[in-house]
């Protein structure tokens with residue numbers, strides 16, 4: 479008898495996870511809002527949003543300028559601790575979710591790969607956070623966080639720290655190694671992001687599978 483799971487289970491939305499896109503940064507190195515740069519004929523953030531809606535029933539945008547993203551059909555929330563950087567975005571995303579987990583992405587990584595995100599979810603049992611390690615190192619803005627991390631995130635912020643890596647040392651974090659990621663064709667592209675005009679030019683000119 480065929481015991482393989484039905485297609486819907488492996489390709490459909492992931493249960494119990496809210497998708498969170500952080501878009502509260504200043505884009506100071508880019509010199510203009512990088513979330514709105516065009517990639518594949520659409521604003522970068524729209525490309526991310528489209529991938530996220532394939533995976534998550536609820537997608538939330540964390541921004542302090544919601545009017546800039548009125549074209550996106552998703553709810554927005556603001557930072558509860560404005561001025562603290564991406565950890566404040568993570569905090570607001572956790573606070574805005576009613577599910578057990580959130581998947582957090584930055585607004586500047588247009589090629590996030592559903593298979594990579596599914597792999598993070600598949601190994602999450604028993605952990606508070608699941609963070610991949612790419613060629614560039616730990617990727618805390620391409621990661622899963624349990625909602626139970628909220629209190630710890632708040633403590634890190636209240637201490638005056640902004641480092642997501644400090645948080646990862648304080649919760650039970652499962653790192654997904656490059657070797658594990660290697661089972662997914664093109665996984666590394668999932669972590670490709672843009673911070674500067676030169677990186678954007680390179681991304682636009684990049685050949686992709």
Ligand SMILES: Nc1nc2c(ncn2[C@@H]2O[C@H](COP(=O)(O)OP(=O)(O)OP(=O)(O)O)[C@@H](O)[C@H]2O)c(=O)[nH]1
Pocket residue numbers: 500501502503504505506507508540541542557560561562563564565566567568583584585586619673
């Ligand atoms: N909600 C929220 N998101 C933030 C904040 N700071 C940064 N982010 C987001 O975190 C992600 C990674 O941040 P960076 O790549 O440094 O982006 P940035 O801060 O806009 O860029 P720079 O000003 O050039 O450092 C991006 O998606 C940002 O939009 C913040 O204070 N609040």
